[in-house]
Amino acid sequence: MTKIDHFVSERQSAILAQLRQNGRVLAQELAHDFGVSEDTIRRDLREMAARGECQRVYGGALLTPGTTVPFKTRLAEMPDRKATLGQTAASLVENGMTVFLDAGSTNLAIARHLLPHKLTVVTNTPAIAAELTGHEGIELIMIGGRIDPAVGASFDTTAIRQLEQIRPDLCIIGVCGLAMERGLCADIYEDSVFKQLACNTSARTMAAITTEKLGAGAPFHVRTLSSTLTLVLEGDADDGIVETLKDSGAIVHRAPPPSPTRKT
Structure with a gap:
């Protein structure tokens, strides 16, 4: 894993923690919190959605209803x-x-x-x-x-x-x-x-x-x-x-x- 991959993984883990706590996240707020662009956050959310960790919606993401964060x-x-x-x-x-x-x-x-x-x-x-x-x-x-x-x-x-x-x-x-x-x-x-x-x-x-x-x-x-x-x-x-x-x-x-x- 490269240093960049490591930072991405840490950021996505933090986003997942917010999802589990609040049930939803907003891309604009996440971009501000992490000091990155909204495009970067949207890419994070796309990758997390592909793993089944969230459901993408306009402006952010929701914790996928009726599912749980994968055990792995x-x-x-x-x-x-x-x-x-x-x-x-x-x-x-x-x-x-x-x-x-x-x-x-x-x-x-x-x-x-x-x-x-x-x-x-x-x-x-x-x-x-x-x-x-x-x-x-x-x-x-x-x-x-x-x-x-x-x-x-x-x-x-x-x-x-x-x-x-x-x-x-x-x-x-x-x-x-x-x-x-x-x-x-x-x-x-x-x-x-x-x-x-x-x-x-x-x-x-x-x-x-x-x-x-x-x-x-x-x-x-x-x-x-x-x-x-x-x-x-x-x-x-x-x-x-x-x-x-x-x-x-x-x-x-x-x-x-x-x-x-x-x-x-």
């Missing part, structure tokens, strides 16, 4: 921050639990920090299953049928039938947003139905959420805020939002700031 793309976003969230979330999991670990790049980071535990882990996500396979202390159960390429997991009728037979102690759910008035939500209807079942069949639910998703709505409801929900947030989460979440009864933990990357 999300894996490359904010790895240090997700690793910190993953470590904090994993520290709250107790040995001996049966845990359902849902799809998501942050949940993959959680899986990497579960390896010292003694657990039964159920997942519908091949990347998470691959991370946990062969580790002493982890009894792994893989469920599902067809793998959705964008989500990186299965949530079809086969997966639903299998999940109905399991009663986890904890569901670690992956979500696309947390709306204050509606709770946890997702971009894809079928995925939201599967997530609802995962929450409903589990004694407790946990979600580790990056700051961009706080207050960011997604079309389909997954779970309301309640005392059986644990939220793991980043250290820079807005204090007002945190207090609102606590007032709902949810248990809130904050992760420490990510460790700075060492230069070699």
Whole structure:
């Protein structure tokens, strides 16, 4: 990758973060924010639309309705921050639990920090299953049928039938947003139905959420805020939002700031 490609990738990642937070972006505002021409931004949006990350509209772009940011793309976003969230979330999991670990790049980071535990882990996500396979202390159960390429997991009728037979102690759910008035939500209807079942069949639910998703709505409801929900947030989460979440009864933990990357 050339230096120019690197800068383009960083800019497009930042645009994607704005899309996920606000649901839309304006080319004129982006050009001003990044100090580039509107033609450059329009080229960015064309490339992002070709990857399925947005829907181009006059003057800007929208997050594609009924879709989610592709799993492969999300894996490359904010790895240090997700690793910190993953470590904090994993520290709250107790040995001996049966845990359902849902799809998501942050949940993959959680899986990497579960390896010292003694657990039964159920997942519908091949990347998470691959991370946990062969580790002493982890009894792994893989469920599902067809793998959705964008989500990186299965949530079809086969997966639903299998999940109905399991009663986890904890569901670690992956979500696309947390709306204050509606709770946890997702971009894809079928995925939201599967997530609802995962929450409903589990004694407790946990979600580790990056700051961009706080207050960011997604079309389909997954779970309301309640005392059986644990939220793991980043250290820079807005204090007002945190207090609102606590007032709902949810248990809130904050992760420490990510460790700075060492230069070699």
